[in-house]
Amino acid sequence: MLDSTLVGLHHEEEHHPELLHHFADAQQQRDSASLGMWIFLGTEVMFFGGLFCAYLIYRRWYFGDFGAASKSINAALGATNTAVLICSSLTVVLAVWAAQTARRSLLIGSLVITMLLGLTFLGIKGVEYKEKFDEHHVPGASFSFDHVPIPGHPDQYANPRHAQIFFSLYFIMTGLHALHMIIGLGLFAWLLFMAWKGRFTPEYHTPIEIGGLYWHFVDIVWIYLFPLLYLIDRHP
Amino acid sequence: MSMATTTMQPVERENYLNKEYGALSWLFTTDHKRIALLYLMSITFFFFIGGFFALLIRLELLTPAGDLVQPDTYNKLFTMHGMVMVFFFLIPSIPAVLGNFLVPMMIGAKDLAFPRVNLLSWYLYIIGGLMMLHCMLTGGVDTGWTFYTPFSTAFTNTKIVEAGLAIFVAGFSSILTGLNFVVTIHRMRAPGMTWSRLPLFIWAHYATSIIQILGTPVIAITIVLVAVERTLHLGIFDPKLGGDPLLFQHLFWFYSHPAVYIMILPSMGVVTEIIACFARKRIFGYSFVAFSSIAIAVFGFLVWAHHMFVAGISIYAALVFSLLSYAVAVPSAVKVFNWTATLYKGSIHYDAPMLYAFGFIGLFTVGGLTGLFLAALGIDVHVTDTYFVIAHFHYIMVGGALMGYLGGLHFWWPKISGRLYPESWARLAALIVFLGFNLTFFPQFILGYLGMPRRYFQYPQEFQVLNVLSTAGATVLGVGYLLPMIYFLWSMRYGKPAPDNPWNAAGLEWKTTSPPTTFNFEEEPIVTWEAYNYDELDAPRKEGVPIAR
Numbered sequence: 001m002l003d004s005t006l007v008g009l010h011h012e013e014e015h016h017p018e019l020l021h022h023f024a025d026a027q028q029q030r031d032s033a034s035l036g037m038w039i040f041l042g043t044e045v046m047f048f049g050g051l052f053c054a055y056l057i058y059r060r061w062y063f064g065d066f067g068a069a070s071k072s073i074n075a076a077l078g079a080t081n082t083a084v085l086i087c088s089s090l091t092v093v094l095a096v097w098a099a100q101t102a103r104r105s106l107l108i109g110s111l112v113i114t115m116l117l118g119l120t121f122l123g124i125k126g127v128e129y130k131e132k133f134d135e136h137h138v139p140g141a142s143f144s145f146d147h148v149p150i151p152g153h154p155d156q157y158a159n160p161r162h163a164q165i166f167f168s169l170y171f172i173m174t175g176l177h178a179l180h181m182i183i184g185l186g187l188f189a190w191l192l193f194m195a196w197k198g199r200f201t202p203e204y205h206t207p208i209e210i211g212g213l214y215w216h217f218v219d220i221v222w223i224y225l226f227p228l229l230y231l232i233d234r235h236p
Numbered sequence: 237m238s239m240a241t242t243t244m245q246p247v248e249r250e251n252y253l254n255k256e257y258g259a260l261s262w263l264f265t266t267d268h269k270r271i272a273l274l275y276l277m278s279i280t281f282f283f284f285i286g287g288f289f290a291l292l293i294r295l296e297l298l299t300p301a302g303d304l305v306q307p308d309t310y311n312k313l314f315t316m317h318g319m320v321m322v323f324f325f326l327i328p329s330i331p332a333v334l335g336n337f338l339v340p341m342m343i344g345a346k347d348l349a350f351p352r353v354n355l356l357s358w359y360l361y362i363i364g365g366l367m368m369l370h371c372m373l374t375g376g377v378d379t380g381w382t383f384y385t386p387f388s389t390a391f392t393n394t395k396i397v398e399a400g401l402a403i404f405v406a407g408f409s410s411i412l413t414g415l416n417f418v419v420t421i422h423r424m425r426a427p428g429m430t431w432s433r434l435p436l437f438i439w440a441h442y443a444t445s446i447i448q449i450l451g452t453p454v455i456a457i458t459i460v461l462v463a464v465e466r467t468l469h470l471g472i473f474d475p476k477l478g479g480d481p482l483l484f485q486h487l488f489w490f491y492s493h494p495a496v497y498i499m500i501l502p503s504m505g506v507v508t509e510i511i512a513c514f515a516r517k518r519i520f521g522y523s524f525v526a527f528s529s530i531a532i533a534v535f536g537f538l539v540w541a542h543h544m545f546v547a548g549i550s551i552y553a554a555l556v557f558s559l560l561s562y563a564v565a566v567p568s569a570v571k572v573f574n575w576t577a578t579l580y581k582g583s584i585h586y587d588a589p590m591l592y593a594f595g596f597i598g599l600f601t602v603g604g605l606t607g608l609f610l611a612a613l614g615i616d617v618h619v620t621d622t623y624f625v626i627a628h629f630h631y632i633m634v635g636g637a638l639m640g641y642l643g644g645l646h647f648w649w650p651k652i653s654g655r656l657y658p659e660s661w662a663r664l665a666a667l668i669v670f671l672g673f674n675l676t677f678f679p680q681f682i683l684g685y686l687g688m689p690r691r692y693f694q695y696p697q698e699f700q701v702l703n704v705l706s707t708a709g710a711t712v713l714g715v716g717y718l719l720p721m722i723y724f725l726w727s728m729r730y731g732k733p734a735p736d737n738p739w740n741a742a743g744l745e746w747k748t749t750s751p752p753t754t755f756n757f758e759e760e761p762i763v764t765w766e767a768y769n770y771d772e773l774d775a776p777r778k779e780g781v782p783i784a785r
Contacts, residue, residue: 032424
């Protein structure tokens with residue numbers, strides 16, 4: 001950090017209203033907030049990591065059954081959702097840029113579009129869940145996955161118990177992801193409120209930056225979920 | 237800046253304790269020192285609850301017959317003892333109390349990087365604690381603190397989900413504390429406080445925080461999976477439905493083995509500070525001690541399956557995990573050797589904190605070496621799930637972590653409370669704790685080696701003598717724990733006012749007032765000296781010349 005030859009910092013000089021008392025300057029506050037968010041995302045990686053680990057083990061154990069179960073999910077809806085989320089990442093980056101360069105209406109517009117895209121994602125997800133519900137693919141008492149052939153082995157049927165593990169993981173993983181989206185929407189609603197009140201300036205826009213980091217993280221989780229859950233065994 | 241004053245200061249000077257009064261000024265405080273005291277009170281409460289369960293367990297084991305409680309009650313007693321002690325006492329103990337109080341002060345900061353997050357972490361702890369209390373009062377859990385599947389998900393009728401959620405919430409409190417420490421240590425150091433000048437207490441907390449950050453989320457998702465499986469009857473861990481109970485054990489121990497290092501690493505940091513101060517010497521091999529903390533944190537993540545040698549993992553995996561478990565002994569031994577080397581030719585003072593530090597070194601060494609027995613595949617098969625394991629991990633967690641915690645509490649008590657504790661009572665208590673501890677747990681090594689299994693509420697006649705010794709030791713130990721609580725409380729009112737630096741110790745926390753002001757330092761410190769500069773501190777006394785600084 002600082003060398004021993006440096007004299008103490010005189011933080012009384014500049015005092016931005018958003019600068020908290022225990023920080024020496026705005027730079028230190030911004031760096032702390034950003035590092036804090038990165039570490040939090042590290043914990044999130046480990047949180048989802050346990051699920052990915054479970055997925056990989058069962059995918060290897062019940063290879064064909066997972067292929068059959070995966071094929072029953074609507075990949076077109078998943079692909080649409082992937083596109084929606086990638087677009088929302090773009091609007092988040094625009095929001096950060098707008099905050100840095102003091103473009104207030106662009107900032108508000110980007111935040112609104114991001115939230116609309118997030119809601120679209122959740123809506124499509126709902127349609128997908130409805131389909132699974134109608135097909136009795138929700139794990140539980142009414143679960144049924146009988147006489148579904150294993151891809152590449154038309155004479156063999158998938159084991160419903162093993163397919164149920166796939167659907168359990170599918171609902172837990174996408175459900176937790178959706179929960180993170182909902183939390184992100186709450187976060188962005190607060191950012192929108194603050195932006196509307198004109199609280200963000202080129203000097204102070206840390207919340208937009210770290211909120212954006214969170215949103216990108218949730219997008220990246222989806223980038224991994226989509227191929228693992230939707231695209232296995234899609235070859236003709 | 238060289239104000240190593242030993243003069244008496246008037247107590248009424250404004251400090252963090254007397255700045256504001258009233259419950260609200262505590263419940264809504266963002267001062268890291270006040271939050272540390274909130275934690276101190278809450279974890280002491282849970283320590284005595286966990287201790288109460290331990291007392292009942294030892295009373296039941298006084299006689300071979302199961303005559304004090306029902307078998308089901310006994311199952312709940314050892315489960316709740318483990319859950320309360322691990323998740324609500326040991327894991328938060330040193331980081332949340334001493335770490336919270338000292339990390340900002342030791343690096344010359346006014347507060348942690350995120351004071352409000354710090355308060356949030358205390359509230360999460362309290363919410364988790366209340367859920368755990370409610371769970372205990374309405375029936376408790378009987379699976380053992382490990383809540384292994386499928387027993388926990390498909391068979392037991394006790395309150396698994398509620399206890400799991402309590403641990404889930406408390407886990408986030410632990411994550412937030414770790415996150416706060418890492419950001420604070422990276423971003424908030426005073427000018428001149430370089431990484432190589434940090435007290436080793438800070439290095440130990442940095443390593444601990446890494447484990448809290450990377451390990452705790454895994455137990456969180458594991459608990460979610462257990463809760464979902466139990467409520468919705470999914471088959472993720474249930475072999476009857478195609479799931480894998482070993483997966484649960486892998487995920488559980490991926491956190492719960494490193495969690496042992498969450499308990500012991502901060503204690504090692506405390507002991508390092510104490511030994512340097514009471515041997516009046518620079519720590520031998522500073523960078524080795526610092527990086528051994530990091531090494532323990534890293535290796536700690538690679539050894540979890542040594543809890544599963546008899547659970548049916550492949551022999552090749554077992555070989556690798558056995559070897560890696562031995563690797564943890566290397567950085568641990570580096571620490572023990574460096575502490576001993578620091579003592580060599582030191583000017584040793586036998587004050588109460590130092591007695592605890594000595595106790596720590598001895599007991600940790602016994603606990604660590606018996607850990608190597610358990611890491612050896614052949615011996616582990618013989619002693620798995622016996623009292624040998626119980627004795628081993630109590631030597632680490634109670635003999636190690638708890639001794640360090642008590643030593644640290646004594647060492648920094650003058651700074652925390654602004655009062656001196658009664659030294660002779662404290663030395664007596666340290667002695668009682670050491671004797672009581674060994675009397676309680678050493679017989680358990682023998683019991684385990686002879687084959688007495690853990691978690692049974694009755695046992696064959698021939699084990700009675702050793703069990704009576706153990707129960708007698710637990711009584712002595714209980715007295716040893718009650719004493720400090722009594723004289724600490726006493727000293728808050730009747731203790732002599734503490735000078736700013738009663739031990740003439742190095743470290744920034746001793747250069748401010750006792751107790752410190754809300755922002756810790758009158759003016760921002762600038763560090764121009766190395767850590768543990770005891771040779772410089774003691775120079776005027778030895779040679780009668782003023783310090784050069």
